[in-house]
Amino acid sequence: MTRPELDTRPFAAIPRDLVARMRPWVGAAADDLLADLVTEPDEADAVQLRTGIVEGLKHFYDLLEDPARAWPRIAELYREVGREMAIRGRDLEEMHRAMRRAARATWRTLTALAETLEVDRRTLGLIADAQFAYMDAVAAEVGHGYETEAAGSEEAVHRHRVRLLRTLLGDGDAAEVAAAAKDAGWPVPRTVAAVALHPREDAGVRPPALPREVLVDFARAEPCLLLPDPEGPGRDRLLESLLREWTVVVGPTVPVGRAAESLRWAREALALARRGRIGDEEVIRTMDHVPTLVIFMAEDLIEHAADSRLAPLRGLSPVQADRLAETLLSLLENNFNATEAGNRLHVHPQTVRYRLRHLEELFGDDLQDPRRCLELEMILRARREVPAG
Incomplete structure (x- = not known):
């Protein structure tokens, strides 16, 4: 689609110092223009309209500079105006009528301002040429945005899908989600899972090619996507294909209306992965790391508890304390089965049993108390650099 470009020659010919003299008058000019445009009190919201007028005049002055x-x-701002008009079903001719009225009123305002600033007739003619060039170009950009949106271009479809994703992950109710899904041509699935992404340090940020049913937003500071029917065929392969360039964290599978909750947990797990608390070589599934997530949600409290709960290890050398702490965690994770704990630690079961006797001497009845054992496991898992699982 071709459209006229802004003719910058009139702007370039206007003395730069004039703009500096005009800018302080932008408020007064906006008031004059508002009085010219609004003939009845109910015609427009005066505050909102004045803000728009000020912005329009500032844009004009920016172009002069x-x-x-x-x-x-x-x-781009005016293309977005056109897109919004198309989305809301507004008539483009309505905008053209408003712009013709605004052009006439703006010219009267600018000529009055020029007289106040004692601008010569030649420069006034240049301002007129610049203003009409500006209005023509603005109308063309608004029309381009409108037609692009109305035509359902790939760019327009992408914007609809991003808007849908933000509605799903925001505070949109069921009606808003249904309307946004219809605009985006997205069949609403029964379940979804949010996926939080972070680019790996050794790879450039390159949005991956994904199936159309996957909603993506890479414009966010924290890129994410929404996976419909996450338990469906091919989903694992799809996520694994991203691993070379991205850390990939999948939130819990939830009903569509709880997508924000899934993303929240995915981001919690991603934060732990970036701290090295969860390995990121494979796709991270939050439901595989529930204990770790729960532990680190109360990290400060657990650190305080560690001071008292691990006090029996203080009298040992650092090497002994670390070895016994590692053995205790392995025993707790394996229900005090020395063989399984030994396999995890790569030591003989008899060595584990010897260490267990030492632990029983240190911790006494605490190792017989299920609640105290749970506390110890949480503390030890939090203190381990990369938790198992």
């Missing part, structure tokens, strides 16, 4: 640099940013 540096048209080549300012225009791309301003053009």
Whole structure:
């Protein structure tokens, strides 16, 4: 789709010092323009409209100062206006009528301001040329945004899908989710799982190619995606394909309305992976790390508890204390089965039994108390650099 570009020549010809003299008057100019546009009290929300007028005048002044640099940013703002009009079902002709009224009112305001600043007739003519070039280009950008959205382009579809994902992960109710899903052409699944992603240090950030039913948002500071029917065929392969460039953390499988909850837990697990508390060589599934997540949700409290619960190890050398702590954790994780604990530690079961007797001397009845054993396991798991599992 072709559209006229902004003619920057009139802007470049206007003296730069004039802009510096006009900017302090932007508020007064906005008030004059507002009075010219609003003929009845109920015609518009005066505060909101005045804000828009101020922004429009500032855009015009930005173009006077540096048209080549300012225009791309301003053009995108007006393309977004057109897209929003299309989404809301507004008539494009409505915008054209408003712009014609605004152009006439703006010209009257600018000429009055020029007289106040004693601008010569030649410069006033340049301002007129710049204003009409600006209005033509703005109308073209709004129309482009409108037509692109209405035509259902790939860009428009992507925006609908990103908007849907943000609705699902935000505070959108069922009606808002249904409407956003319809706009995005996304069949609402029975269950979903959110996936938190983080680029690996040795790889560039490159959004992966994913099936259309997967909702993605890589514009976020913390990229994420939403996986429909996460237990379905091919899902494991899909996630594993991301591992070379991304740390991949899958939240719990939940109903669609609880997608934000799934993402919250995925991000909790991702934070632990980035701290080295969970290995990230494979896809991290939060439900495989529930004890670790629970422990680190109360990390400060567990650290305080460690001072008293592990006090029996204080009288030992650091090497002895570490060895017995490692053995105790392995025993707790294996229900005090010396053979299984020995396999985990790569030592003979008899060595484990010898250490267990030493632990019983140190901890006494605590090792017979299920609640105290649970506390000890949580503390020891928290203190271990990378928890098992």
